[in-house]
Amino acid sequence: MSRKLGFGAAINEAIQIAMQTDPTVILMGEDVAGGGKREGDDIDEMGGVLGTTRGLVKSFPDRVLDTPISEMGLMGTGVGAAATGLRPIVELMFMDFLGTSLDPLLNQAAKLRYMLGGKARIPLTVRTVSGAGMQAAAQHSQSLYWITAGIPGLKTVIPSNPADAKGLLLAAIRDDNPVVFCEPKLILRTSGEVPEGDYEVPIGKAQRIREGHDVSLIGFGGTVPVCQKAADKLAREDGIECDVIDLRSLQPLDEEAILGSLEKTGRLVVVDESTPRSSVASDVAALCVDQGFDFLEAPVKRVTAPHAPVPFSRTLEQTYIPSAERVIAAVREQA
């Protein structure tokens, strides 16, 4: 059974299920309850700055914790709690706030198990909103998953639709490793079919969402709809059939899926919302020119944001975000 749910509602449902099925799951972050614990007849909760976690504090009053604005402290607290018997979901309101919360991820969560010779387990999930698209400007619009995906010891996932959001989040919460879960602004307001009940989408597996033999389009998160749109148009206008792959997981990377598609098509375009340097897009291209060298019939193209901060002005922001037009141009360039 499934029904249509918004992206946020799917996430909310996943947390609800995780907390019901495991008493050690807690949710903490800035305003995840949001007034929810205040007394007063005319007082209600906000459930997060985007309303995603609304209702959870009512179901689990002791396990939904509003924290002070202290990202370093709250992230480190999450890591400490994860190492000692809880399974915390930490909300980092916007991914840009990695700036104030990096150490507990980079030097603690990611390394504790290794440094302790395998004795520790850090079942921590970090939920965070990433990317541009809401005119939130330079400090609230970054796609910094390239940082978390680059850090050994962390996993990073990014769903492209509500059903995957629910299943990937459940998998992330139940994973015994620290997992960063990105919620891209570009698709935060979309909705889609979401299965009922408890299910997981495995971490590390990409999904083919359109079958084609001419060119591989590799997208993830908010760029998946962009790839789909480009594929539609290329099929219609150029008769080019795209093999569209949704990575879903940025670390581990499903190398098999990427190389398998490349083997079939010989041409590949990777579409990444982040800036180009040190990017997942570069990793995909580098994989192709190493393991997939013999399959390559054309240059691998990366369609990314420019090497620039995210601008505020709507017209500039729209130019900043990878578009179907740019994907189409890249494909045509290859042909």
Next chain:
Amino acid sequence: MSRKLGFGAAINEAIQIAMQTDPTVILMGEDVAGGGKREGDDIDEMGGVLGTTRGLVKSFPDRVLDTPISEMGLMGTGVGAAATGLRPIVELMFMDFLGTSLDPLLNQAAKLRYMLGGKARIPLTVRTVSGAGMQAAAQHSQSLYWITAGIPGLKTVIPSNPADAKGLLLAAIRDDNPVVFCEPKLILRTSGEVPEGDYEVPIGKAQRIREGHDVSLIGFGGTVPVCQKAADKLAREDGIECDVIDLRSLQPLDEEAILGSLEKTGRLVVVDESTPRSSVASDVAALCVDQGFDFLEAPVKRVTAPHAPVPFSRTLEQTYIPSAERVIAAVREQA
């Protein structure tokens, strides 16, 4: 005129010259003076945890500032001072401490000029020690230049010898952009010829350090000697002549130098001390398979650290660091 200097002494000399020639240059960081301002006949300064800045506080007592252990605060203070008339050199003792100092770099220094529509200038230099090789273990051995190189608005440079260290640091200090200057542990104890006086090595220009027509070896910082060693052995044992390029600057990247070399050789191996994901190595490979596609005669190989934290044990650490043997194996694989 030149004479032999250690890597640290070359850096010290550059700072000395910069402070002499510009009264707005200041040096701040944890223990950069190190007891140097204490009274007492039997008291002397340490000049940094590795002694690199020894003597500077005596020459410039007001402009060499020991800070509390407060990386976020001191980095942000550096940014604020840079925006308002000073030209600070901030020492981040180890690059791993980006974990506690990222925001002022990521969200302030790198973006202020852009966000302010071009009005601000941030002439900030961040000196930091990077990489493995001293058994300093997981939290004091990371090569995190892939993070700073990936952030639009920052520049990142990494010298491979004392002469470049001096010239690149002078260029960094005088650059009106925030520049991250890495001092790799692998070569911190080496010495070499260093010109006297005031000179700059331009940021953004790679340098060919060995000419060859068979394969391009791209290295930087501590991997340059590794490339040289591999090139020597390949010439001797296999008759393979390597074109060895020292990138010197990781952002901007000298794409012309990389592609020029690839055009000549058709084969390329990039050697990067950092972990493989979101790496400079991936960027170089991605550049090759895009702009250099027509030149490629073999897979581009990346020789990097594994996707793992840096281990403590000496034997493991030595296996962790890219070796000439691994470079040679990569080249032979390509042939």
Next chain:
Amino acid sequence: MNLDRTQLLEAYRRMRRIRSFEERLSDLVTAGKMGGFMHLYLGEEAVAVGVCSHLSDQDIVTSTHRGHGHCIAKGVGIAEMMAELFGRATGICKGKGGSMHIADLDKGMLGANGIVGAGIPLATGAGLSAQLRGSGEVAVAFFGDGATNQGAFHESLNMAANWKLPVLYVVENNGFGEFTPTEFVIPVKDIAVRADSYAMKSLIADGMDFFDVFEKTGEALDHCRSGQGPVLLECKTYRFGGHFVGDPLVYRSKEEAEDWIQNRDPLDGFEQQCVEASLVDASDLRQIDLEVKEELDAAVEAAEAAPMPDPSELTADVYFEEGA
């Protein structure tokens, strides 16, 4: 209190400008004419204006996500600000910054900041710069109660205290950080006590009372300027609107808000005190209200007519380039 009539009228003009500017923004965002995350300063006008009335263009201020008030109090032009918020090429930041990054270095305004607490070390650096250059300038960091829970607050105040930097730290305690009441996340009644951790001077002002803020700021700046080091000034205030434009305000009681809005409006309070003491006439203030309205109409009209930024701007200003 040593403000002459001209200064009083200017202070009122700036408070009124903030009030009218932001009421207009609220309308524009609600009407869908303006985008982005928009946080309004309504109700807190006396803090920014009370503090900035002591400052020159050379003194640096750093601000927050709630930064329009600080800009206007510091003398930034509302026409360029309005153009910025419309994302136009004529904006004070060429349309690239927006509400959370609005700034004007020419006026010593180093920027609104989308990162809570991040302005605090920047101001500390500006204070260090002033001290080392011997310029006699001061730096002022504005930030909220919530920001005092950030590590950057602690680290900065400690550094400034050690070095006796000329920095005034102004905490605008408006009772909330987003939707969370301050007392849920700060276990002390007065944030000012946090200065004691750094042996730093602190003061508390009624943030709804321009005159109290002005007086306490004067005392604080005397301390800073005379080389005695930084001061933490807590201004008790209240935001009349939501955390952002569009906030349904479900998390606070309507009564509480009404009480502040009806009885503690800083513009009303200013008028009452001035008129009672015969310092200015009410008619002077009405005249200013009118002028501000006209100024604002013109600003909106000009902004709406202005061009959007050229696409080439996307990658301009990322780096400073020699000769560019």
Next chain:
Amino acid sequence: MNLDRTQLLEAYRRMRRIRSFEERLSDLVTAGKMGGFMHLYLGEEAVAVGVCSHLSDQDIVTSTHRGHGHCIAKGVGIAEMMAELFGRATGICKGKGGSMHIADLDKGMLGANGIVGAGIPLATGAGLSAQLRGSGEVAVAFFGDGATNQGAFHESLNMAANWKLPVLYVVENNGFGEFTPTEFVIPVKDIAVRADSYAMKSLIADGMDFFDVFEKTGEALDHCRSGQGPVLLECKTYRFGGHFVGDPLVYRSKEEAEDWIQNRDPLDGFEQQCVEASLVDASDLRQIDLEVKEELDAAVEAAEAAPMPDPSELTADVYFEEGA
């Protein structure tokens, strides 16, 4: 003070173990037999042992770069520790952690930490976990005076105070952070006053006196365990050696150091108090000294004979893998 003879002897044994273990390390590093960045706890033994004498294996401690003392005080075996510092496969962390990451979760020791201040939020999380699980356990964060200038300190203490977490924050004020005297970077005399920013209970102990540390810890833990929230305990102490092994110690006066070493040695002080009060005989202590020496000789011998880690270990333990 309610310690019986067995407990006293065990406390002494742990202090002596720390002392002898680290003196040995110093020799080994100086002789070039051991690598890495090594920070010794010599002189501060009474702090770790005074505090940990109150703890069980279930109570969590987090530590610092100067972590051997906390490990030994918490009951971690010195043979496995020694093997770790030699980088052997038999090390407590399989040779992957080394001095700055030495840890043993089975003993509730969550790890030394190379990042100054980073253990503080980890302990806060362990306290939150204890509270939510209703386990009755406490968490203890050990950290230096220098670490109290980190944002993580401020943020953690504030959080713990708001939530009344069962966490004891122990600041080991040894007068220096690396080479910088504490008074250059902390403008208050007693770090304990920083607790006031969070309305948190604080206590000060003589860190060279086991009995004072033990007593104050007892008071603090009663407070934590009874649900009244966290405590900041400042222990005034001194490190007898340099910041790291190899430190030339040019930045502090020899007299100052000699005074502490000659007159304030925590082991001497312990012995004196115990013998004077006839709680134990000096001969008991000499017997322990001997046993510790033997234990140590064996540990070094075993470690030197142990194999280095297999190269395959390089990429093992990066992730937890189902069934692995």
